Amino acid sequence: MTSSLAQRLxxxxxxxxxxERAAGREEGSVRLIAVSKTxxxxxxxxxxxxxxxxxxxxxxxxxxxxxxxxxxFDIGWHFIGPLQSNKTRPIAARFAWVHGVDRIKIAxxxxxxxxxxxxxxxxxxxxxxxxxxxxxxxxxEELPELAAAVAALxxxxxxxxxxxxxxxxxVEAQRAAFRAVRRAFEGLSRYGLDTLSxxxxxxxxxxxxxxxxxxxxxxxxxxxxxxxx
Ligand SMILES: *Cc1c(COP(=O)(O)O)cnc(C)c1O
Numbered sequence: 450m451t452s453s454l455a456q457r458l459x460x461x462x463x464x465x466x467x468x469e470r471a472a473g474r475e476e477g478s479v480r481l482i483a484v485s486k487t488x489x490x491x492x493x494x495x496x497x498x499x500x501x502x503x504x505x506x507x508x509x510x511x512x513x514x515x516x517x518x519x520x521x522f523d524i525g526w527h528f529i530g531p532l533q534s535n536k537t538r539p540i541a542a543r544f545a546w547v548h549g550v551d552r553i554k555i556a557x558x559x560x561x562x563x564x565x566x567x568x569x570x571x572x573x574x575x576x577x578x579x580x581x582x583x584x585x586x587x588x589x590e591e592l593p594e595l596a597a598a599v600a601a602l603x604x605x606x607x608x609x610x611x612x613x614x615x616x617x618x619x620v621e622a623q624r625a626a627f628r629a630v631r632r633a634f635e636g637l638s639r640y641g642l643d644t645l646s647x648x649x650x651x652x653x654x655x656x657x658x659x660x661x662x663x664x665x666x667x668x669x670x671x672x673x674x675x676x677x678x
Contacts, residue, residue, distance in 0.1 A: 483503065490518045576588075646661070
């Protein structure tokens with residue numbers, strides 16, 4: 450039986466609350482970003498009707514179409530996909546948050562292109578704690594230099610770190626990866642960061658136990674995505 454979006458959202462929020470409790474953390478300390486990539490605008494409208502206000506999108510063109518359709522909704526848009534330097538201008542103009550920044554060149558472009566009338570663009574630096582398993586993300590060794598450079602850019606606000614560790618079913622391995630992200634985060638305390646963007650449908654509990662403040666959830670909310678063409 451397929452459950453309704455309302456049921457899945459309730460179940461997901463219950464999972465997050467349980468994880469917060471297990472971690473000894475305050476209820477409501479973890480924010481839910483609904484990852485709506487590949488979902489039609491109607492799915493976002495339905496989630497919005499259930500109170501969801503923040504959405505994550507990976508593909509710029511697809512996101513632009515939804516943003517235009519949903520311009521009259523009060524949505525916080527998060528860009529969570531891979532960043533290409535020829536696409537930074539619309540991203541800087543259309544999103545409140547960008548999660549996958551791992552190069553200074555991209556950050557400089559986003560800062561230069563953030564329109565003057567908008568508040569600074571919120572940035573999470575993507576850190577790669579899985580070594581060879583992932584091509585994107587800055588290494589923990591190179592992170593301090595990138596963080597210092599991004600923190601100095603005028604139209605960006607450095608908020609924290611984002612990570613997508615190599616998938617594994619082993620909860621201890623999930624936790625070890627998220628712990629490495631948290632340690633990197635703690636090493637940047639001088640910047641007053643407040644956001645640890647980590648945890649997806651399969652590993653949100655481990656992420657919350659290790660300090661995630663924001664989880665990015667697609668499948669557990671909207672159901673399985675169609676395979677990518
Ligand atoms: C697709 C995606 C998610 C959501 O993944 P699910 O497993 O569907 O919850 C989260 N973060 C990023 C960066 C993604 O690309």
